[in-house]
Amino acid sequence: MSSSFGTLFQVSTFGESHGVGVGAVVDGCPAGLQLCEADIQTQLDRRRPGQSDLTTPRQEADRVEILSGVENGLTLGTPIGLLVRNKDQRPGDYGEMSRVPRPSHADYTYQMKYGIRAASGGGRSSARETIGRVAAGAIAEKILREKWGVEIVSWVSAIGDIEAPEVDPLEISRPQVDATLTRCPAPEAARRMEERVLEVKEAQDSIGGVVTCVCRNVPTGWGEPVFDKLEAKLAQAMLSLPATKGFEIGSGFAGTRMLGSQHNDLFVRKGTRLGTVSNHSGGVLGGISNGEPVIFRVAFKPVATIGKTQKSADFEGQEVELAAKGRHDPCVVPRAVPIVETAAALVLIDLALRQQARG
Amino acid sequence: MSSSFGTLFQVSTFGESHGVGVGAVVDGCPAGLQLCEADIQTQLDRRRPGQSDLTTPRQEADRVEILSGVENGLTLGTPIGLLVRNKDQRPGDYGEMSRVPRPSHADYTYQMKYGIRAASGGGRSSARETIGRVAAGAIAEKILREKWGVEIVSWVSAIGDIEAPEVDPLEISRPQVDATLTRCPAPEAARRMEERVLEVKEAQDSIGGVVTCVCRNVPTGWGEPVFDKLEAKLAQAMLSLPATKGFEIGSGFAGTRMLGSQHNDLFVRKGTRLGTVSNHSGGVLGGISNGEPVIFRVAFKPVATIGKTQKSADFEGQEVELAAKGRHDPCVVPRAVPIVETAAALVLIDLALRQQARG
Amino acid sequence: MSSSFGTLFQVSTFGESHGVGVGAVVDGCPAGLQLCEADIQTQLDRRRPGQSDLTTPRQEADRVEILSGVENGLTLGTPIGLLVRNKDQRPGDYGEMSRVPRPSHADYTYQMKYGIRAASGGGRSSARETIGRVAAGAIAEKILREKWGVEIVSWVSAIGDIEAPEVDPLEISRPQVDATLTRCPAPEAARRMEERVLEVKEAQDSIGGVVTCVCRNVPTGWGEPVFDKLEAKLAQAMLSLPATKGFEIGSGFAGTRMLGSQHNDLFVRKGTRLGTVSNHSGGVLGGISNGEPVIFRVAFKPVATIGKTQKSADFEGQEVELAAKGRHDPCVVPRAVPIVETAAALVLIDLALRQQARG
Amino acid sequence: MSSSFGTLFQVSTFGESHGVGVGAVVDGCPAGLQLCEADIQTQLDRRRPGQSDLTTPRQEADRVEILSGVENGLTLGTPIGLLVRNKDQRPGDYGEMSRVPRPSHADYTYQMKYGIRAASGGGRSSARETIGRVAAGAIAEKILREKWGVEIVSWVSAIGDIEAPEVDPLEISRPQVDATLTRCPAPEAARRMEERVLEVKEAQDSIGGVVTCVCRNVPTGWGEPVFDKLEAKLAQAMLSLPATKGFEIGSGFAGTRMLGSQHNDLFVRKGTRLGTVSNHSGGVLGGISNGEPVIFRVAFKPVATIGKTQKSADFEGQEVELAAKGRHDPCVVPRAVPIVETAAALVLIDLALRQQARG
Secondary structure: OOOOEEEOOEEEEOOOOOOOEEEEEEOOOOOOOOHHHHHHHHHHHHOOOOOOOOOOOOOOOEEEEEOOOEOOOOOOOOOOEEEOOOOOOOOOOOOHHHHOOOOOOOOHHHHHOOOOOOOOHHHOOOOOHHHHHHHHHHHHHHHHHHHOOOOEEEEEEEEEEOOOOOOOOOOOHHHHHHHOOOOOOOHHHHHHHHHHHHHHHHHOEEEOOEEEEEOOOHHHHHHHHOOHHHHHHHHHHOOOOOEEEEEEEOOHHHHOOOOOHHOOEEEEEEEEEEEOOOOOOOEEEOOOOOOEEEEEEEEEEOOOOOOEEEEEEOOOOOOEOOOOOOOOOOHHHHHHHHHHHHHHHHHHHHHHHHHHOOO | OOEEEOOOOEEEEEEEOOOOOOEEEEEEOOOOEEEOOOHHHHHHHHOOOOOOOOOOOOOOOOEEEEOEEEOOOOEOOOOOOEEEEEEOOOOOOHHHHOOOOOOOOOOHHHHHHHHHOOOOOOOOHHHHHHHHHHHHHHHHHHHHHHHHHOOEEEEEEEEEOOOOOOOOOOOOOOHHOOOOOOOOOHHHHHHHHHHHHHHHHHHHOOEEEEEEEEEEEEOOOOEEOOOEEEEHHHHHHHOOOOOOEEEOOOOOOHHOOEHHHHOOEEEEEEEOEEEOOOOOOOOOEOOEOOHHHOOEEEEEOOOOOOOEEEEEEEEOOOOOEEEEOOOOOOOOHHHHHHHHHHHHHHEEEEEHEEEEEEE | OOOOOOOOOEEEEEOOOOOEEEEEEEOOHHHHHHHOOOOOHHHHHHHHOOOOOOOOOOOOOOOOOOOOOOEEOOEEEOOOEEEEOOOOOOOOOHHHHOOOOOOOOOHHHHHHHOOOOOOOHHHHHHHHHHHHHHHHHHHHHHHHHHHOOOEEEEEEEEEEEEOOOOOOOOOHHHHHOOOOOOOOHHHHHHHHHHHHHHHHHOOOOEEEEEEEEEEEOOOOOOOOOOOEEEHHHHHHHHHHHOOEEEEEEHHHHHHHHHHHHHHHOOOEEEEEEEOOOOOOOOOOOEEEEEEOEEEEEEOOOOOOOOOEEEEEEEEOOEEEEEOOOOOOOOOOOOHHHHHHHHHHHHHHHHHHHHHHHHO | OOOOOOOOEEEEEEEEEOEEEEEEEEOOOOOOEEEEEHHHHHHHHHHOOOOOOOOOOOOOOOOOEEOOOOEEEEEEEOOOEEEOOOOOOOOOHHHHHHHOOOOOOOOHHHHHHHHOOOOOOOHOOOOHHHHHHHHHHHHHHHHHHHHHOOEEEEEEEEOOOOOOOOOOOOOOOHHHHOOOOOOOOOOOHHHHHHHHHHHHHOOOOOOOEOOOOOOOOOOOOOOOOEEEEEHHHHHHHHOOOOEEEEEEEEEEEHHHEEEHHHHHHOEEEEEOOOEEOOOOOEEEEEEEEEOOOOOOOOOOOOOOOOOOOOEEEEEOOOOEEEEOOOOOOOOOHHHHHHHHHHHHHHHHHHHHHHHHHHO
């Protein structure tokens, strides 16, 4: 169903901004894995708003509680219930918004689709929805790391038109990424990004960017042709995140401008396995991992809710002027880093188990 | 499962290049629809290789046979079996390839994943695999058109670095697209693309490109948050096609360089419904169609099999020189046009039925 | 996945006896439905142990909390999270059982399958697991009742060899069922059943029985051939309940002893619709509801955990004598009544929505 | 979807009696398995009508053709397309039936559900629909046998009120079953069953019966709590077969009359593993196989189509007299034997692969 993802490692998420809480049920987690709340909390903390001046000042504690599936610190192989309680559970203080759909926001489509919508607007289109996925993905990351040595690292490679210089995907680490507020590991670009975000914030506007992600040590053989190819599931996972507008793997759109003789990744012996000289393929061939790093990029548009006044229409089609009250997040791209990582982990763990089913 | 797609309109495809045939089972097609082979054949013919000098000279008839689910020209509501027989069913004449994995081809990963592979190489990674999807998607298109008036049109917007000028997504039609061999509706760009493909063919090389697709008259409300958002399923469907490396919806990667105040699509009354002034969103808000045209772009890399000599390694890691024999398709992008259209139709019909389930 | 059920109304359950709690996520509940905790609590209360001398004296409050998907008393169309906290969250006091698998209990198979098991034994095979289903099914019942007038009533038709006389499936109501402690609506049989259960309890033994269920006002057309036929999904739902060993619809096993000319349900006009004179079919033809009451029976074995001493073997194969400590439930059949009803509701609502998807 | 079954070994069936053919796509078959048409044909031949005087005289060749997924006699790990062409592809000679729904047949419900139905009546409710499942299940049986030594044997344990004496489930073999026309391995009972069927045939009537099935050498650990318990999936698979009305595992309904102290299967060392003294559980504990033989029984009602005159109503509710023309199958129970076996194999293989996914 639409709030579930995965075949053998299945996540079902739930929750709106103003209900009791948000969370997930993870079905298919292997038994006997050491797991506690702290394993999950790290990525939730990286996802949390209010970490710096660059983001929304709302302070959300976002403490995860494991409801089931773990006993004495070990997973039982049964579904793991995860719950993060909302601090602010009072719906109803979004006033004007009940009459006026925010431009480029899901207020309008939720109302049209369901005939009702949460007081906070688009309910499940809220950024808070990702909490369940991040929590579930943090568990996936742990298994991938412990069982296969898989390392997943994302970083901000662009904010607006400021692009980070090339980063070595074999070397980049999460501490390097977290060293700057913008999560861009190139210090000079990071500094310029930070300035830009502050400008945009000052102007009560918002700005988008690009997150790049590398998954290292993915074994050869993950991915299920034809509809569940590795890149197809990554694309689904990424485009299901709020505010995403694009996905590229390997050479991406730039690869369309190359000749086959340039683009082909020639094989070469790498230790005991066959590797490739270049990696335009981004670690996949025919939808299956080939042993090279899986590399992809995700486009995030500027968030829709801005303080700047906009001329739009209310649900009746009457012209209105709209300006969001309160402080809004001028740039979600740095916070998207752990979201992209955990979303990738959910894809990989499921394909890993499906390949493992081959015995 | 990995060869099935869809929840209520489910397609299960089968077939390799050198078996008896390729095809699909469509489960969930509404009953009482007029349907015959000719309805399906049109898109299969557009997909077929050998339509012009620009593509591979192999002549494949690719006649579809309806095996079940239709009686007296009407669908029964039961599964529709579809079969296209292969002309060349002799495996075994790919000689050298059994020892040498083609660079950037699925030979290697299929062998590693399954411990065996079809004589033709990557079996299901072959372009022939798309026949089942195109046939199923042609049925989906018919329902979408007849029941909701949905029009899906794709065209080639770039080959290599030759980009077509902007095309009006509200006006473009399939006859306009098919007017040129490259399926680029801008004649001057089409001419240059054609020249480029012939050059590349002469050089025994290959070249990639971009297909743009518009879906018009999609009603508001299609798309199932959170994992089956409209753009998420489109991204999965497109990235599951052979040779694709990227997907963008609406503003895509370019949108990351915009401010929220520029990117937001302001609402305005359009007849009896609420529309938007711009369409950076590409017809979706929060994963749900908003009544504006759904517009997306798909990146196709240059195909891997080329006649030019390449230095690569065999399965043992020994250096080899490899040059594919016979004639190969220098550019699959024009043929990808009906493939993208029908893949989009499979996404839309499923989400349409899921919305219809709400009563 | 294995803890999820349904295609369009999907329930995902979680929870063991000794974790934080048990519950479910319901994905696909229609929007705009009035819903509050009290709507769900009624069936949870009927399911609860400790309602009478006939059952286990453990007092479990089992209060449900709605975590999401409902705002201002109305469903949002988004996933509904449901949580029932466990009172006793301390694992580890099952002592001997860690060494000795209880006969006919899931201790053994959980240990073998997962390499670990919950302290309480078979974890998810516990009767507490059904709480999530009952809560979700209570929501399903409400929709079925309000939208289609569907009435689902179960009762105890046998305990041990004491069988209730025939009950009129068109008239039987829940208050009639709940009028006796054994939930058998025939007072004389109920009295004898009660005596039998008390005898069995006194002997520290357990006893099984049969629950019969009728679903009235099911419209013609529900059921999805061929694998999701109405009776097939009912059978799966019932055999997935703890302690069940059999399922019959309509004439069931007795029908195998009839001739076709006796068994066939002849058609006859019933008001504006076509009905049948008899109902050996149990309300289904070819897997699809035919407008007659859906009637089925479920066999419950005597529960495995008994106080009586049993000669068995420990995990090492050493002979042991085993007698469960504390008080145990001598007969779960009366408590199974709401469990069967809500399990049936989960089947019906999903098939209803799937039929509704046909528009 | 409703014509698909299985999570990792997924079968999608298609076909009506009067279309081009019936068949299936098997997705998830392991690679490298030796497979040819003959492996599948054996069970199709056992299922085929016209094998003796006891069944319908229609001669159906039912030759299977493998369309894909196999090359040089080995499976590729890709979907296996299977097709059995119909001999009689002319719809339209069912005359009267277009106006009169056959009692206890799916004519009525198909018409009501889909607004149309196949000329042959209930289309997918036809016995021919099982061909696809039997073909797919024959592949499953082969894998189960070769990889785990699983042996699945079914037999007719009752026809009408003639019950076969107890059969040793550890010893019974298919040759023993096939030694009599009624597929009852007890010769005296078989003789009486044969007589009864001929009487019923003479009377242009039909009769039901019971098929018992044993699955030997099923390893401990197959079955996925809670909704995909082994017995739950078996129940679904069996109740999705045409003409089935009941399912029992182990002690079944008889078990409801036992005390826990009688019913509990005490553990005992069996070689290196833990076994049980009795097998009232039927080889499952908590939904997971426990290493003992899996034993279950399936109730088949008398088939609906009979030559005897019946008083019924047409679609308009007008009284009519109806007598099916031509010869009809008086008893499908013997032919159900391979159908039950292969249906069980589809359940087991899927749960086997899901357990194997645990690594």
